[in-house]
Amino acid sequence: MFLSVHDLTKKYQNKTVLHSLSFDVQKNEILVVLGPSGCGKSTLLSCLNGFTKIDQGDIKLDNQDITEVLPENRDITTVFQSYNLFPHMNVLKNLMYGLKFQKISHADARKKALQMLKLLQMEPYADSRIQELSGGQQQRIALGRGLIVEPKLLLLDEPFSNLDEKLRLKMRQELRRLQKELNMTMIFVTHDQQEAFAIGDRILLMDKGHIQQISSGKELYTNPKNTFVLKFIGETNILSDDDYVRPENIHLTKSNDGQGIVEKVFFQGSTIDYRIKYNGQEFQVTCLNNGKIFAVGQRVRVDYKIAQLGEPK
Amino acid sequence: MSKKHLGSFIIDKFVYLIITLSILIFILYPYLSIFVQSLSETGQKITDFWSENFVLTQHSVVVALITMVLSLIFSVAVTINFAFLSKQKQKILRLFLLVTMVSPPFVTSLAYITLFGRRGMITHDLLQLTINPYGPQGIILMQTLSFTSLNALVLIGLLKKIEPSMINSARSLGAKTDAIIKDVIFPLLRPGIVVVTLISFIRSLADFQTSTIIGGSFKMLASEGYFAVISFGDIHRAALINLTLAIPALIGFFLYIKYDRDISSVHHGTASGELGIPLSKKGFIFPITAVLSLLFYLALLLQYGSIIINAITVKNMGHFQLSWQPLIASKIYLNDTIFRTIIYSIIAGLLGSLISLFIIYYGQVRNSKWMRLIEMIGTFPYILPGTFFGLGYLYAFSKPPLAITGTTAIVVINVIFKQVAFATKAAKASVNQVHPIYFQTVHDLGGTVLNEWNDVFFPMTKQGFALTFLNGFISTMTTIGSIIFLVHPGQNLMTLVMFDVVQRGEYQVAAVIACMIILICVIMAGIVFLLIHLSERSKKHVSLSPRLN
Ligand SMILES: Nc1ncnc2c1ncn2[C@@H]1O[C@H](COP(=O)(O)OP(=O)(O)OP(=O)(O)O)[C@@H](O)[C@H]1O
Ligand SMILES: [Mg+2]
Numbered sequence: 001m002f003l004s005v006h007d008l009t010k011k012y013q014n015k016t017v018l019h020s021l022s023f024d025v026q027k028n029e030i031l032v033v034l035g036p037s038g039c040g041k042s043t044l045l046s047c048l049n050g051f052t053k054i055d056q057g058d059i060k061l062d063n064q065d066i067t068e069v070l071p072e073n074r075d076i077t078t079v080f081q082s083y084n085l086f087p088h089m090n091v092l093k094n095l096m097y098g099l100k101f102q103k104i105s106h107a108d109a110r111k112k113a114l115q116m117l118k119l120l121q122m123e124p125y126a127d128s129r130i131q132e133l134s135g136g137q138q139q140r141i142a143l144g145r146g147l148i149v150e151p152k153l154l155l156l157d158e159p160f161s162n163l164d165e166k167l168r169l170k171m172r173q174e175l176r177r178l179q180k181e182l183n184m185t186m187i188f189v190t191h192d193q194q195e196a197f198a199i200g201d202r203i204l205l206m207d208k209g210h211i212q213q214i215s216s217g218k219e220l221y222t223n224p225k226n227t228f229v230l231k232f233i234g235e236t237n238i239l240s241d242d243d244y245v246r247p248e249n250i251h252l253t254k255s256n257d258g259q260g261i262v263e264k265v266f267f268q269g270s271t272i273d274y275r276i277k278y279n280g281q282e283f284q285v286t287c288l289n290n291g292k293i294f295a296v297g298q299r300v301r302v303d304y305k306i307a308q309l310g311e312p313k
Numbered sequence: 314m315s316k317k318h319l320g321s322f323i324i325d326k327f328v329y330l331i332i333t334l335s336i337l338i339f340i341l342y343p344y345l346s347i348f349v350q351s352l353s354e355t356g357q358k359i360t361d362f363w364s365e366n367f368v369l370t371q372h373s374v375v376v377a378l379i380t381m382v383l384s385l386i387f388s389v390a391v392t393i394n395f396a397f398l399s400k401q402k403q404k405i406l407r408l409f410l411l412v413t414m415v416s417p418p419f420v421t422s423l424a425y426i427t428l429f430g431r432r433g434m435i436t437h438d439l440l441q442l443t444i445n446p447y448g449p450q451g452i453i454l455m456q457t458l459s460f461t462s463l464n465a466l467v468l469i470g471l472l473k474k475i476e477p478s479m480i481n482s483a484r485s486l487g488a489k490t491d492a493i494i495k496d497v498i499f500p501l502l503r504p505g506i507v508v509v510t511l512i513s514f515i516r517s518l519a520d521f522q523t524s525t526i527i528g529g530s531f532k533m534l535a536s537e538g539y540f541a542v543i544s545f546g547d548i549h550r551a552a553l554i555n556l557t558l559a560i561p562a563l564i565g566f567f568l569y570i571k572y573d574r575d576i577s578s579v580h581h582g583t584a585s586g587e588l589g590i591p592l593s594k595k596g597f598i599f600p601i602t603a604v605l606s607l608l609f610y611l612a613l614l615l616q617y618g619s620i621i622i623n624a625i626t627v628k629n630m631g632h633f634q635l636s637w638q639p640l641i642a643s644k645i646y647l648n649d650t651i652f653r654t655i656i657y658s659i660i661a662g663l664l665g666s667l668i669s670l671f672i673i674y675y676g677q678v679r680n681s682k683w684m685r686l687i688e689m690i691g692t693f694p695y696i697l698p699g700t701f702f703g704l705g706y707l708y709a710f711s712k713p714p715l716a717i718t719g720t721t722a723i724v725v726i727n728v729i730f731k732q733v734a735f736a737t738k739a740a741k742a743s744v745n746q747v748h749p750i751y752f753q754t755v756h757d758l759g760g761t762v763l764n765e766w767n768d769v770f771f772p773m774t775k776q777g778f779a780l781t782f783l784n785g786f787i788s789t790m791t792t793i794g795s796i797i798f799l800v801h802p803g804q805n806l807m808t809l810v811m812f813d814v815v816q817r818g819e820y821q822v823a824a825v826i827a828c829m830i831i832l833i834c835v836i837m838a839g840i841v842f843l844l845i846h847l848s849e850r851s852k853k854h855v856s857l858s859p860r861l862n
Contacts, residue, residue: 051481070593072484084482088500097496098486149486 001060002027002185003048003153008057010043010209017043018209020057025153030179030186032200034193036232040209041189042081045155048187049078062152072101077151081158083142085130091141092117092126098149116144119178136167143175147182154186160195172198193233205229225310237283242309247273247286251303252294258301262294278302321761329684332671336687338715339730343705344693350708351552362553366537370557373534376449376456376524377517383457384513388464389506390605393494395469396592397599407469409610412617413462415834417791417808419522419815420827421455424616426527427623427820434619438631447529455527456517458612464509471505472498480592491596511565512696518558519698522793526815534558538700542798548707551798555701566696570689623824639821646810646822654790654807655833660725662785665732666740666778672733673740674770678752688737695734699794702731707798724799724806731795732785739784743777776845783841787834 003025010018017040025031033041046052048059050071058067066074077098085094092113099109117123120140130138139159146154156175160168172195179186190196196203197217205212205220205228212232213225224230230244238244252260252274260278272293276283283302294300352359363370391410395403428435429446475498483497521535528536538554541547592599624640626633672691675684694702706727711718717726751773755765771778793808800809811826 049481049485051484071481072487072489074485076485078481078485080478080482082476082478084476084479086479086483086497086500088503097483097488100496101487101489101492145482145486 001025002029002062003187004060005048006058006060008044008047008059009055010040010047010052011055016209018047018054021209021211022057023204023211023214025185025187027185028179028183029201030176030188030199032196032203033187033189033206034196034200034203035191035206035212037191039206041191041206042157044206045078045157045187045189048153049076049155050074075152076155077146077149077153078155078157079142079146079159081161083138085138085142085145087130089130090126091122091128091130091133094130094141095145095148097145102149112148116148119181120144120174136163136171139163139171140174143178147178147184150182150184152185154184156186156188158189158191161190161192168195175199205232207232223310227309230309235284235286237281239281239306243306244309245283245304245306247284249304249307250276250283250285252276252285252287253301253303254292254294254298255301256299258299260300260302262296262298262300265293265296267293276300276302318761321763325762328671329675329681332668332675333683333687335668336672336691336730336733339726340693340733341690343702343709344697346709347552347701347705348556351549351556354549356549357553359553359556362550363557366534369532369534369537369554372449372532373518373558376452376533377514379453380456380460380517381510381514383453384460384464385506385510387457387461387605387609388468388509389502390602391461391465391609392468392472392502393498393598394602394606395472396494396498397594397602399591403469406610407466409613410462410466410469412831413459413613414466415787415791415831415838417811417827417830418459418520418793419526419812420620421459421616422451422523422526423811423815423820423823423827424619425451425455426815427619427824428615434622445529447527447531449528449531451527451529452523452531452533455523456520458609458616460513460516461609462613464513467509468502468505471502475501489596490592490594491598493592494598508569511569515562515565515696515698518561519700519794521700522812535698535700539797542704548704551700552704552708555698555704558698559701562697562701566693569696620824620827623821624828627821639825642819643814643822643825646814646819647807647826650805650807650810651829651833653804657725657728657806658786658789661728661732661789662782664729665736665785666781668729669733669736669740669781670744670770670774670778672737673744674766677741677744678749678770691730691733691737693734694731694795699731699792700797703727703795703798706795718799719801721804724796724804727795727799728789728792731792732788735788736781736785739781740774740777743774743780746777747773775848779841779845783838786837790830790834 001024005024006022008018008021009016021044023031033044035041043052047054050066050069054067058065060066061075066076086097089097092110095113095116096109099112104112114123114126117126120143122137122140122144125133125137125141130141133141139162143156143159146156160171163171175188176199178184188199190199200217202214203217203220204214207228213220213229215223220229220233224233227238230236230238235247236244237247237250260276260283262274263277263282264275266273266275268289270289272287272289274285274287274294276285357365395406398406425446427433429444429451431445432438433446479501480493480497483493488496519535521539524531524533524536525539534554534557538551538558541550541554622633625635627636627638628634669691672684672688675681676688706723707718710716710723717723747769751769752765755769760768791808793812796806797809797812800806805813807826807830811823811830814820814826815823
């Protein structure tokens with residue numbers, strides 16, 4: 001395994017923030033760490049890059065135990081959420097900063113930085129001051145500053161959370177593109193599931209410092225291991241302890257002697273959400289908008305196949 | 314307009330007028346008076362003064378330059394050294410540095426004499442030497458010692474504002490300790506370094522106490538200006554000297570305004586509450602800063618140690634014995650001075666803060682350009698020598714229409730308006746935290762300007778007000794330059810008495826007064842922080858986050 005984390009535990013005073021986490025990351029993989037606010041995502045990154053001392057466990061990177069290695073000596077680079085570009089250096093100097101500590105001539109470093117600038121599609125900004133860049137541009141430079149040193153592992157803590165929706169979508173694609181081009185291994189933290197699906201090869205879903213599930217996005221959605229995963233990812237109708245059905249897996253047919261009654265209609269554009277009363281329970285249903293919209297009060301026949309937690313479909 | 318609104322309208326305009334007039338009369342007018350009158354009245358011309366007293370200027374500038382460089386080196390070393398220390402150690406050392414803030418400015422000179430003077434504890438008692446400690450070397454050392462604390466406090470404040478993740482970013486890119494200091498910390502401190510360097514230079518030029526006390530026969534501009542008034546009653550000569558001192562100060566002032574803006578923009582992005590872990594003690598820079606800091610802290614320790622020993626002991630056959638003697642001896646010098654000093658300081662703190670808050674209210678909230686100009690005028694006393702301000706008062710208020718020299722009022726007014734400079738800066742910080750929406754809301758709901766003050770402005774800047782008050786209180790307790798020519802015998806303040814007894818050689822009495830001043834300031838700080846703490850507990854602020862802009 002490229003990165004392997006074993007039994008990692010972190011306590012603040014008496015409060016355990018990370019409970020004996022064990023997981024691996026493969027080379028050239030993007031692992032997304034997903035979870036609600038305060039679940040310990042940033043703490044996990046901070047343990048990996050060495051800025052936080054861990055209480056227990058060990059971390060191996062490329063067959064080398066780095067548990068006790070100082071941050072500046074770990075071949076891991078972090079892109080922090082707040083950009084943290086150096087305000088007193090221009091764009092190019094920022095990009096080149098990490099190369100200062102590698103055996104590489106100034107001319108080569110400059111060349112590399114210019115290449116990176118091209119990759120980031122920010123060539124005209126080489127000599128700009130950081131203050132002149134927009135948030136998204138700063139974000140890209142921060143990303144480039146981390147990428148350029150070609151660390152064995154790049155950590156990103158909610159790097160796109162300060163961007164607007166459109167830019168966020170673009171940056172996701174760009175990150176994937178750069179990762180492919182440079183063959184990087186990354187751990188990417190987010191609390192946004194759309195982002196996790198879009199970026200991650202695999203997703204590590206965490207809650208209260210425990211790993212809930214590690215798998216591909218598809219697995220996470222179609223085969224949640226427990227109720228937390230089920231409820232956290234997407235919408236769901238829970239039928240009993242283990243039985244559930246996703247809203248899009250319920251089929252409605254117009255029928256005057258049907259058992260279901262349409263209670264509410266939410267028009268979404270390409271889809272339509274309904275609230276249906278059926279068997280004394282309320283169901284959330286999502287249908288494609290194929291021109292036929294049920295009215296409130298309409299009786300419908302309700303068909304679905306029950307899914308079960310932890311069982312492959 | 315309804316009656317309610319009319320009333321509020323009138324009060325609003327009235328306050329605006331009062332603020333404007335008071336700043337113009339009590340800050341701008343004295344400065345103009347001294348400029349215009351001292352240059353036009355009969356007596357020596359300023360150019361003649363310069364050519365005849367070139368040596369004075371030379372002495373002053375040389376001392377100021379050396380002091381500036383030394384205090385810069387030490388304060389940067391102390392600040393950088395902080396980055397290697399744990400939070401706890403930082404806290405303790407910072408408190409130690411803060412003692413300087415609540416000490417009278419010439420307490421260092423007092424300590425110097427008691428340690429190294431003719432009968433000094435170190436030179437005489439310990440080493441059995443009889444050397445002459447008076448002269449420029451003493452002035453430079455003592456100024457360096459006291460400026461270093463003040464500079465370091467400013468720089469440490471900036472250091473704390475550097476986001477830990479900024480430093481962590483550099484580390485994660487592979488930067489080792491020395492590189493982090495060189496590439497990140499130092500450049501981010503640079504605007505602050507420029508400002509404190511400038512202030513050290515100006516302060517050194519204007520400092521008349523140190524050279525009066527330990528300068529010996531070494532003559533300098535500031536002390537000559539002091540002697541001109543006190544010994545010869547030659548106000549004209551004093552004015553020429555102070556005008557000379559004001560020139561570099563004025564140049565500095567404009568540089569200061571420029572760089573001060575840079576200081577406030579050092580802080581970028583969102584603050585991450587993370588604790589930055591101290592830098593690892595590797596590389597070349599750490600040992601250098603450690604040695605310099607240690608030297609400095611030792612000197613500071615020696616200074617306060619000697620003051621305390623002098624205040625609470627008597628020497629008996631070569632041994633120090635705990636005694637009330639110094640305290641009792643100080644009684645005849647103090648009388649009602651303690652009470653008067655505290656009252657003046659409270660008044661200066663309260664009114665100074667109130668005026669400053671109003672200036673910032675009109676300047677920032679109401680966006681009045683004129684009031685921002687007033688604010689700038691208000692900052693003059695911060696950078697110009699204190700004695701210059703005091704002399705300005707002598708020139709402006711010794712004849713009609715405002716003949717108030719010799720009264721209690723002139724002293725109180727002087728200390729109030731001297732606060733405005735610093736208080737407006739503090740007030741600005743606290744007003745900027747109140748979102749403009751709050752003010753609009755009051756009007757939206759039909760409130761008047763008075764409601765705005767009552768329900769939003771004052772309640773929401775309460776904490777800022779308390780801190781500004783404390784600052785005004787402390788600086789009045791420890792001020793001397795601007796009032797030394799204004800106070801009449803029998804109306805003395807503690808610093809003036811202390812200055813007086815130092816010159817008479819009553820060092821133990823001086824030490825007692827120094828300790829009293831420090832103690833009073835510390836107690837007042839305790840009260841203010843307790844009040845802030847209590848009011849914070851009783852009502853948690855609802856914050857409007859994220860800030861709408
Ligand atoms: N220095 C600290 N001291 C004590 N507790 C801390 C400290 N840092 C973090 N915690 C606690 O650890 C837990 C995890 O925090 P962390 O910042 O890792 O969460 P997160 O998943 O990154 O949240 P977010 O999505 O809001 O960024 C939180 O409950 C937090 O209060
Ligand atoms: Mg976080």
